[in-house]
Amino acid sequence: MKYFILPLLALAFLASCKNKAPKQEQQQDTISTKPSSNTTADLIAKFKPIFTGNWVKISYIDKVIATKSPLAAMDKVKGITCILFDRHKVEGDSLMVLLGWENHDSSESPLRFKRGKRENSLQLGDSEIQYSVIKGDTVLTLYWVGENHKVTTTVYKKSPLANDNLGTGLEYFINKGLVAGNYIMTDSNAVKSKVSLSANGIIKGFSPFKTYNIHNDLNEEPMDNLDRIGFSDGKTVPYTWFTFKITGDTLKLFSTKPNADSSLLEIDKLRYTLIRQK
Known part of the structure; x- marks a missing residue:
């Protein structure tokens, strides 16, 4: 009889595993199919x-x-x-x-x-x-x-x-993606200064301005044909506006003027060149 001890133990072990397996699967199914609350x-x-x-x-x-x-x-x-x-x-x-x-x-x-x-x-x-x-x-x-x-x-x-504010999210991502950072700015008189623009519309080093805004409401109105960035001292309305061009790490600000019938804006003179600092 001693030759049958190991086979019998093996059969008992297999039977025990078969009895337990369905119970474990049933518990997993119960967890995975538990309905989410709809209250x-x-x-x-x-x-x-x-x-x-x-x-x-x-x-x-x-x-x-x-x-x-x-x-x-x-x-x-x-x-x-x-x-x-x-x-x-x-x-x-x-x-x-x-x-x-x-x-x-x-x-x-x-x-x-x-x-x-x-x-x-x-x-x-x-x-x-x-x-x-x-x-x-x-x-x-x-x-x-x-x-x-x-x-x-x-x-x-x-x-x-x-x-x-509904428009704040758009402004944040546009500012961050286009201009936020630290710059060396050179004006039209070759005077240099350090300027910082934050993603939340704050500007430092560009006196007297405190905030800036990149125009995104371009809805086919007259003179809405250029990309524009406006600067404010926090008191004066409206903003002081420039059109801008970004090439690599260089941001150029140009003054603008209306065309003959004031239907379009035209690029006038280069006023400021800002080079991003890494």
């Missing part, structure tokens, strides 16, 4: 921290940076270019969301804390908005239902600035 409170707790903030259209910002020109990227402003989710405006099961259209107009639409058809999505008016994580970055995808039920898909990224 308003739970959906607010999940989505509000993710959605709150200022979101901008990625394809537009990418083209502005690639071309170094908001004017050259105007074909990407069609539709909704920025979205503002205000953390203070939740009422009941919804949040009024501010939408920026083509860098010019705005409208509101209710974000309902009710699940959409897609994973990690909520209802936005008659449309749907979804969050996802791509290479460690959270993005929003808007499935906007327009005329004749045509769905337009647009992807957005979040501005790091905590601000409740």
Whole structure:
């Protein structure tokens, strides 16, 4: 009988494994198929921290940076270019969301804390908005239902600035991608100075100016035919405007003048040359 001890033990071990395996698989299935909560409170707790903030259209910002020109990227402003989710405006099961259209107009639409058809999505008016994580970055995808039920898909990224102004996110990414940095500036009299431009629109070293703004509301109005950057001392309105050209590490600022019928701006004289310092 001693020759059968090992085979019997082996059979017993195999039987034990077979009995345990289905139980483990059943536990995994239970965990993976556990339904997500659909209560308003739970959906607010999940989505509000993710959605709150200022979101901008990625394809537009990418083209502005690639071309170094908001004017050259105007074909990407069609539709909704920025979205503002205000953390203070939740009422009941919804949040009024501010939408920026083509860098010019705005409208509101209710974000309902009710699940959409897609994973990690909520209802936005008659449309749907979804969050996802791509290479460690959270993005929003808007499935906007327009005329004749045509769905337009647009992807957005979040501005790091905590601000409740709709246009701030666009300005931040344009500033950062085009001009933010430290420069040596030479004026038309060959006088040099150190100048610093921050991504949040602050300028230092260019007296008397304190802030700057890169014009992005180019909507076929008269004299909207050049890329422009404006500077303010914080008191004077309007801004002091120049047209700009970026080549490598060099930013050139030119004065402008209207053409004969004031329909277009023309480049006048080179006023400042700024060379980025590495």
